[in-house]
Amino acid sequence: MKDSLHSYMKVGIVHPMAFPDLPVVDTLKRIAEDEFFGAVEIGIIGPETKPAVIKILQTSRLIVGFCGQVIIRNENLDLNSLDKVFCDKTVARMKAAVDEACSLGVHKMAMLSGPDPGAEKRGEARKALLDTLTQICSYAKSKGNLSIVLEVFDREIDKKCFVGPTKEAAQIAAEVRRQCPNFGLMIDLSHVPLLYETPEQAIKAAGQYLAHVHVGNCILKDKNHIAYGDKHPRFGLDVGENDVEQVRQFLKALMDIGYIGPGKQNVVAFEVKPLPGESPELVIANAKRTLLEAWAKL
Secondary structure, rough: OOOOOOOEEEEEHHHHHOOOOOHHHHHHHHHHHOOOOEEEOOOOOOOOOHHHHHHHHHHHHHEEEHHHHHHHHHHHOOOOOOOHHHHHHHHHHHHHHHHHHHHHHOOOEEEEEOOOOOOOHHHHHHHHHHHHHHHHOOOOOOOHEEEEEEEEOOOOOOOOEEOOOHHHHHHHHHHHHHHOOOOOEEOOOOOOOHHOHHHHHHHHHHHHEEEEEEOOOEOOOOOOOOEEEEOOOOOOOOOOOOOOOHHHHHOOOOOOOOOOOOOOEEEEOOOOOOOOOOOHHHHHHHHHHHHHHHHOOO
């Protein structure tokens, strides 16, 4: 493509993944000062740093997403628990997360399903998930212009989530969307190989329910590698599954369904994490170069 990619999408980045265990305000400011980025996804913000974070976000004009997946995983919550009391607890906590997201000026909040309960109990888990998603989306709608996205994870290798294959995710999204137009799916290129899908298959399966995307890498070839599974290492690793060609295929599929295109400003966000000893800034530069090279090959 000869056109600027920025006229076809907004490029974003998942802040807590790119800068793990580093001061939030300083590292968020680095992203906000980089005009390559038009969007950022943030994690849990402590009360002592919240005023400074809000000021950065308001000043920068970045589109802001909230990583609700972190809350679910850190607190061992489950959106599709077969225990109704535990489901109610999860819903209450995610409603509180909606409040927090709204106070930060967030446009979208992401979540993930709970663990896969096994084939025999998936029907019950599906009913529970539909109920919890509808409750959370309805609450988010009542609070303002906040969308909820469910990220599609692997079922067998690393996170072992209920959702799950992208076709099944789309079926769930269709049911939730009937009542909640503010609901959609997130497809992460990092998860596509873990689902035994191709970029084209995943994007086509998500179709009209696609509301957000991540771009990253994963490792399947070496089970002894420190980043085996769903760890989002940088592009260009010999044992990695995704590189320039897979990113190109992903962008092509996004363009084919109209998620990106001339004048579109939907977010395509990097989710990359430095390996031990790697510089976050270099890993981010690597991601930018990979995206630009993939774009040039479209």
